Amino acid sequence: MPLSGAMVGDSMARPREFDEAAVLDAAVLCFWQQGFEATSVRDLVEKTGITAASLYNAFGDKRALYEKALDCYVEGSVAARLRHCEALPPRAAIGAFFDDILARSLGDRERKGCMLVNAALDVAPHDAGFRKIVAGVLAEIETFFLTCVTAGQADGTISRALAAETLARHLLGVLMGLRVLARVRPEPALLEGVITPALALLDLP
Amino acid sequence: MPLSGAMVGDSMARPREFDEAAVLDAAVLCFWQQGFEATSVRDLVEKTGITAASLYNAFGDKRALYEKALDCYVEGSVAARLRHCEALPPRAAIGAFFDDILARSLGDRERKGCMLVNAALDVAPHDAGFRKIVAGVLAEIETFFLTCVTAGQADGTISRALAAETLARHLLGVLMGLRVLARVRPEPALLEGVITPALALLDLP
DNA sequence: TGTGTTTTAGTATCACCGTTCTAGAATGCG
DNA sequence: CGCATTCTAGAACGGTGATACTAAAACACA
Numbered sequence: 458m459p460l461s462g463a464m465v466g467d468s469m470a471r472p473r474e475f476d477e478a479a480v481l482d483a484a485v486l487c488f489w490q491q492g493f494e495a496t497s498v499r500d501l502v503e504k505t506g507i508t509a510a511s512l513y514n515a516f517g518d519k520r521a522l523y524e525k526a527l528d529c530y531v532e533g534s535v536a537a538r539l540r541h542c543e544a545l546p547p548r549a550a551i552g553a554f555f556d557d558i559l560a561r562s563l564g565d566r567e568r569k570g571c572m573l574v575n576a577a578l579d580v581a582p583h584d585a586g587f588r589k590i591v592a593g594v595l596a597e598i599e600t601f602f603l604t605c606v607t608a609g610q611a612d613g614t615i616s617r618a619l620a621a622e623t624l625a626r627h628l629l630g631v632l633m634g635l636r637v638l639a640r641v642r643p644e645p646a647l648l649e650g651v652i653t654p655a656l657a658l659l660d661l662p
Numbered sequence: 663m664p665l666s667g668a669m670v671g672d673s674m675a676r677p678r679e680f681d682e683a684a685v686l687d688a689a690v691l692c693f694w695q696q697g698f699e700a701t702s703v704r705d706l707v708e709k710t711g712i713t714a715a716s717l718y719n720a721f722g723d724k725r726a727l728y729e730k731a732l733d734c735y736v737e738g739s740v741a742a743r744l745r746h747c748e749a750l751p752p753r754a755a756i757g758a759f760f761d762d763i764l765a766r767s768l769g770d771r772e773r774k775g776c777m778l779v780n781a782a783l784d785v786a787p788h789d790a791g792f793r794k795i796v797a798g799v800l801a802e803i804e805t806f807f808l809t810c811v812t813a814g815q816a817d818g819t820i821s822r823a824l825a826a827e828t829l830a831r832h833l834l835g836v837l838m839g840l841r842v843l844a845r846v847r848p849e850p851a852l853l854e855g856v857i858t859p860a861l862a863l864l865d866l867p
Numbered sequence: 868t869g870t871g872t873t874t875t876a877g878t879a880t881c882a883c884c885g886t887t888c889t890a891g892a893a894t895g896c897g
Numbered sequence: 898c899g900c901a902t903t904c905t906a907g908a909a910c911g912g913t914g915a916t917a918c919t920a921a922a923a924c925a926c927a
Contacts, residue, residue, distance in 0.1 A: 494699040568787040582773040626855025634839030641782045650831025
């Protein structure tokens with residue numbers, strides 16, 4: 458099984474004609490919008506612009522491509538947002554995080570939601586490998602919240618009324634709920650109503 | 663197009679051999695576990711024990727059967743829980759509601775989750791009809807929370823620090839989040855951590 | 868007891884599924 | 898310039914998707 462992108466063997470041959478990153482981006486969009494089952498290889502061929510043979514050569518089978526696409530999404534969307542927010546003061550980081558999610562959810566005209574949350578209900582329950590991946594990313598988000606809350610409780614910007622671990626878990630739950638509701642009822646008042654009490658909880662005496 | 667279950671015309675004929683309710687229950691289980699796309703008509707034929715022709719005669723096509731199955735699930739699971747909790751005092755009703763969800767989520771060894779939440783991400787985003795149905799049920803749950811919070815704020819058992827509408831929306835969001843997390847990380851500490859702050863919010867001065 | 872209607876079971880249909888194969892074109896290296 | 902290699906395009910593959918059809922069986926009623 459040759460490694461994609463890397464030249465193997467002792468002789469050079471014809472190089473790729475397509476941009477692997479661009480193809481992966483198109484695949485992300487497909488899986489993100491339609492989920493794993495509802496996306497056919499023919500969809501992928503059409504949207505990526507390369508042939509099925511090239512797809513299979515470069516990425517393996519459909520499941521492997523989904524895995525790479527999910528990785529790509531997480532790195533480009535989730536991890537990027539975490540890195541961005543981690544640079545802020547703790548209480549502001551949490552606020553900015555939810556502001557961004559809110560804006561993204563309300564501006565999501567195609568109702569794609571969050572590919573990670575979609576994966577959590579689509580592929581994770583029936584595939585232990587995917588479940589582990591999704592659970593790992595969720596744990597990273599939880600850790601981000603925990604770090605923020607712990608630091609905020611230490612410097613007095615976040616309430617100590619509840620344990621930091623408990624607050625972090627609550628924030629993770631609210632985040633998941635937001636992304637589900639946004640796909641069915643993307644109403645500003647509803648989504649803001651979901652967030653407001655969670656943030657109020659941080660600011661109490 | 664004959665109405666299922668009802669005898670039409672002026673002459674009686676051969677009656678159903680199968681129990682329509684039992685067949686619908688089996689269909690609910692299929693769709694609940696695997697979702698709409700991942701469930702094939704052959705799956706349904708196998709699990710319900712009746713033939714494809716009977717399925718089509720009795721319920722119409724696959725989409726119509728899913729709709730009836732979702733109706734059946736909502737009536738038997740969601741609506742039943744709402745009715746049960748509505749009989750309790752407001753603050754206790756909310757507590758009992760989440761206690762039940764928590765127990766159900768932790769005991770869900772097949773990781774089926776909640777069929778309504780599954781539908782919210784599976785069929786609702788791509789089908790306006792289903793979206794309306796799911797949104798309607800979510801609105802019912804929101805109304806249940808709102809009724810509880812309003813009554814609790816009136817009799818002093820629930821904090822008036824936040825508007826009743828806001829708290830109700832928050833509780834709905836937490837509920838959705840719970841059901842997503844439970845399918846990936848069904849850990850008691852995590853799920854309890856999600857709920858605890860939401861309930862604490864109700865009890866503050 | 869026939870007659871009409873509707874159930875059944877099984878199969879046919881036809882499009883699409885994920886995947887692989889068959890070519891032939893394009894490249895780097897000896 | 899071959900030669901080995903790996904790319905591309907597209908057809909082909911077996912399997913399965915949802916659904917429709919055929920014919921026999923089962924009942925209610927005249």
